[in-house]
Every structure is written in structure tokens, then in C-alpha cells.
Amino acid sequence: MFAVLVPYALVAALALFLNRLDATGCRGRGGDLLVDGTPLVLITLLYSSALLLTGRSLFSGLLAAGGALLLFAVNRLKLSQFKEPLVFVDFGLFAQMLRHPRFYFPYIFPLRVVLTVALAVFGMAVLYRLQSPLEAWVRLPWVLFYAALLPTILILLRFSPVGEGWVAALVEKRRPAFDPNTDFAAFGLTGSLLLHALAHAHRSGRDGEGGAMPRDRLSPECVWPPADLAPVSGEKPHVVLVQAESFFDLRRADPGIDSSIYTNFARLRGEGVSGEMQVSAHGAYTMRTEFSVLTGIPNGKLGTDAMNPYLSAAHRRVWSLADYFGKQGYRCICVHPYDLKFFRRDEVMPNLGFDELHGEGLFCSTERIGPYVGDEVLAEYLLSLLENSGEPLFIFAITIEAHGPWDGDRFKDMSTPPEPVAAPGWGGPGMAAYLTHLRDTDRMLGILADAPCHGRDRVIALYGDHVGCVPEDRPVNGNTDYLVWSSQGGTAVRRDIRPEDMGGLVAGIARETTKTD
Numbered sequence: 001m002f003a004v005l006v007p008y009a010l011v012a013a014l015a016l017f018l019n020r021l022d023a024t025g026c027r028g029r030g031g032d033l034l035v036d037g038t039p040l041v042l043i044t045l046l047y048s049s050a051l052l053l054t055g056r057s058l059f060s061g062l063l064a065a066g067g068a069l070l071l072f073a074v075n076r077l078k079l080s081q082f083k084e085p086l087v088f089v090d091f092g093l094f095a096q097m098l099r100h101p102r103f104y105f106p107y108i109f110p111l112r113v114v115l116t117v118a119l120a121v122f123g124m125a126v127l128y129r130l131q132s133p134l135e136a137w138v139r140l141p142w143v144l145f146y147a148a149l150l151p152t153i154l155i156l157l158r159f160s161p162v163g164e165g166w167v168a169a170l171v172e173k174r175r176p177a178f179d180p181n182t183d184f185a186a187f188g189l190t191g192s193l194l195l196h197a198l199a200h201a202h203r204s205g206r207d208g209e210g211g212a213m214p215r216d217r218l219s220p221e222c223v224w225p226p227a228d229l230a231p232v233s234g235e236k237p238h239v240v241l242v243q244a245e246s247f248f249d250l251r252r253a254d255p256g257i258d259s260s261i262y263t264n265f266a267r268l269r270g271e272g273v274s275g276e277m278q279v280s281a282h283g284a285y286t287m288r289t290e291f292s293v294l295t296g297i298p299n300g301k302l303g304t305d306a307m308n309p310y311l312s313a314a315h316r317r318v319w320s321l322a323d324y325f326g327k328q329g330y331r332c333i334c335v336h337p338y339d340l341k342f343f344r345r346d347e348v349m350p351n352l353g354f355d356e357l358h359g360e361g362l363f364c365s366t367e368r369i370g371p372y373v374g375d376e377v378l379a380e381y382l383l384s385l386l387e388n389s390g391e392p393l394f395i396f397a398i399t400i401e402a403h404g405p406w407d408g409d410r411f412k413d414m415s416t417p418p419e420p421v422a423a424p425g426w427g428g429p430g431m432a433a434y435l436t437h438l439r440d441t442d443r444m445l446g447i448l449a450d451a452p453c454h455g456r457d458r459v460i461a462l463y464g465d466h467v468g469c470v471p472e473d474r475p476v477n478g479n480t481d482y483l484v485w486s487s488q489g490g491t492a493v494r495r496d497i498r499p500e501d502m503g504g505l506v507a508g509i510a511r512e513t514t515k516t517d
Contacts, residue, residue: 007047007060008044012040012043014065015042015068016039016040018072018424019190020036022085023035023186024077025185026186032191038194039068043068052264062123083181083283088193088196089308151462174187176195178300183196196304203303203305215316217319223501229324232324232328232510232514236514237457238389238392238457239395240382240386240395240397240458241321242398245460246464246466247480248464248476249265259423260439260466262442263441272490272509275496276483276497277496278499280499294322296321297500299500318352320352321506326394331393332356333354333355333356334349334398335378335381335382337359337373338359340357345357369411369440370401371403375401379443385452386458402438402440404430405428405469406437408429445460458487459484459486459487460485466470466478479496484509486509
């Protein structure tokens, strides 16, 4: 028994230490069932599973320690790059990670993590060979542990009255903010993960009713002024709303960056409404910004859905900007030149009221700018939709060209690489690629605004979903930039907004652009 308990005690102590190390709100506090109990349960499950399968305590201890260290390291990496800890919805992205590894693995499994995991695997192989299996009776306590714990887990995770009561009492007692950073500091990583996951599983409105996402009607949480949603009469303009991947004014990090990258953006904001957008995500979680822009619901009003609103929107009808424009006689189209299954947009966008979805398959014959369809190609496609439509269109376009990670040889497979952009020395080899993509986004904006209107006015709106992952030592506040411009012209208005303000602003300017007899 000594040979079993010593490795377990060492691993348990390690798990407790790591769980409190980055959770600043837990420092100096005594034992806490949620903060300290969750890593203990997790490490016990991992250790006992390995022990029951192999009978080798040293191997099981190293496996459990490796699991605790890996979770800690990946969480540290996410904190450094995306400014928030792991959240429970991240663990539902494994299938997406396998289908689109370029989006994830360079961030969460850099070379140093891969080498450490390889070393741990080698150590476990050595210990497996060196230690003989323990006698069966030594494993009995761990069998009893499973027998007691598994029914409790099932009760908590299933939608049973007992589980719902337990979770409701836990949430009432702990009062989580459902903000990843706030709850991570208060409850530790494993405590916040468990609390959020259980609250989400038993949340009010999970059947599609109630909550911040009411079915087929405007949410009471929507911040748009009623005047912006008034009926539209007269000749309606086309409306193009572009979510530009990682777009923001990088000159806030370095005023010396070439201003010509933003030529069209600077010109058009002299005739429209523009400013900074205070997004809730940093370097990732596009769907958070996207959902708030389309629905007018602040991310902070969504409870556990705030971490990934599309988990629920994939299964339920949610009123959005497309519903407003559709009611005014618009044909509503979502265009994304990438896999529409990514973030389950193929299920979400119809639930948000879009009539059509245009995906990567319509861009098969175009050369990629790096790995993805270019912004200028997307702009020409959007213009073709506008020019060939006899009815007003509301188009929500989601760009992909600037998606990271960026690297120095990003354009090596192109027949005609783009003209180089001068990059600051602090940015590393990928910064020149990122600046090239920002320039292409700006050119896309110019194409959309400068093309002839053919008798129907046009409203062009663009915003960045989140800032790019620039080095930590650069003074970037995390805000992106936006612009709303009308072909009827106008004067410059500077106004900083949040994502939930954007849709109402676009609808209001579209109404002002309507031609009346």
C-alpha cells in the first residue's frame, strides 16, 4: 500500500500547488472544497484509472503528474497569448482541432511543450518496464473510489432534479461572474471549469426558451435603440457588413508602421462613423464578437453562453440583424470563404435568419493568399452579388485571409507572391505577413466602396473581430477598429462602441441612406 500512496500523495500535492499558482484570488486563503477539491478529484481519477489498468504505481504517478503539468502549461500559454484561461467550451473543440490543426496546434503545442511531452512519455515507458504490477488486492481502494464517485458525476451531469438542485445551490453560493478571468482568479482553473460546465448543463433556458436568446423575437437584452429598427420605406440601399479577421489599427502599437496600409480606411472614415470597438476577446473567439454584432446582446448578458454563444445558437432560433433586414424586404446572405462547419456556422446562420450561406466551395478556382481565400477576391465576389441582384441585399461577410498563425514563408507556394510590406523589427518574421493581410483588408474596403452603385445606394460596414496576437510587450489595449460608410456621403463622426452596438448603428445608417420619393 505504501508503494501506491506515496506516488499519489506527491502527485496530489503537485496538482494542488499548480491549481493555486496562477489563481491570484485564491492566494492566502485556507482550504476550499471547490478550489482544492476539484484538482484532487481530477488527479485521483487519472491516477486510479492508470493504476487499475496497469497495476504500476510509479507509471501511474508520472502519468498523473504529466497530465497536471500539461494542463497547467497549456493554460499558461493561453493566458499569455489570448489573455484568458482555459474555459470549459475549449474541451469541446477537439474534433474542430483535428479538422483544422493549423488554427490551434501552433498556439497550444509549441515546440517546448511537444519536447516535454515526449520526454514524459519516454519516462513512463521506462517506469512501465521497470516496475512489476502490484497485487490485485492493493488496487481495491481505488475500485471503491470509482464506485462512490461515478454515480455522483452522473447525477451532476444528467438533467436530474437532484443534480439540478445541487448545481443551483452551488451557483447560488459561489455566485460566479461567468467571466473566465474573474472566476479563474476566484476558484482556480479546475474549480472554474467545473462550475461553468455544470451551470451550463443545467442553465435556465437550455430547452430554447427564456434566457438572453429568445426564440423568434428581439431579445430584451438587445441594446439597439428602437428608432434604428423602425420600418424602412422607399428605395433601400444594399448593406454589406464585413467581419474582418484580426483587423485593427496596428499603429496603436507602433506609430512608425507604414500608414499606406490603411489608405482606404483612413479616407472612408472621413466620410462616415468610425472608432474603436471594445471587443471581449483577444486573438481568438471570433464567435463572441460575431454573435453580439448580429444580435445586439452584450456578451456579459449571456451567462455561460458568453464563452461560445454558437453552442446554443446551433440548436435554436435566435433573432438577429438578418431578421430585421429580412422583414424590410432584403435577401440576407452570409458569405464566408472557408469551411462553413467551422464554429458550426452551417447550423448557426440559418438560425440567425440568413436566407443563404455561401462558403469555400464557391472559391475553389481562386489562388489563395497564403493558406486562405484573399480579401480582394472576396470583395469582387460580394460586388458580383450586389450587381446581379434586383432586390436589396444584406450581406454579412466573414473574411479569413488574415487568420494566424503567421510565419515568414506564408506566401512561398504562391505563383505571384504579394508585394512585400516593411515590418518593424519587434514583430518577428510573421509580422510582415500580418501587415500584408491588413493591407489587403484595406484594399477590400476600397473595392467595395469605390465600385459603381448602378442606381442603388450602398452601406459598407467593417469591423475587426479581435486583435492579432502581437507580442506581449507592445502597448495594445485589445480594441479593434470599425467603420460604417454610406455612398450618399457624410461627415466624419468619431465614436467608440462595443460589439453589441454595431448592428443597430448599421441599421440606423441604412435607414438614413434610404431614398424616398
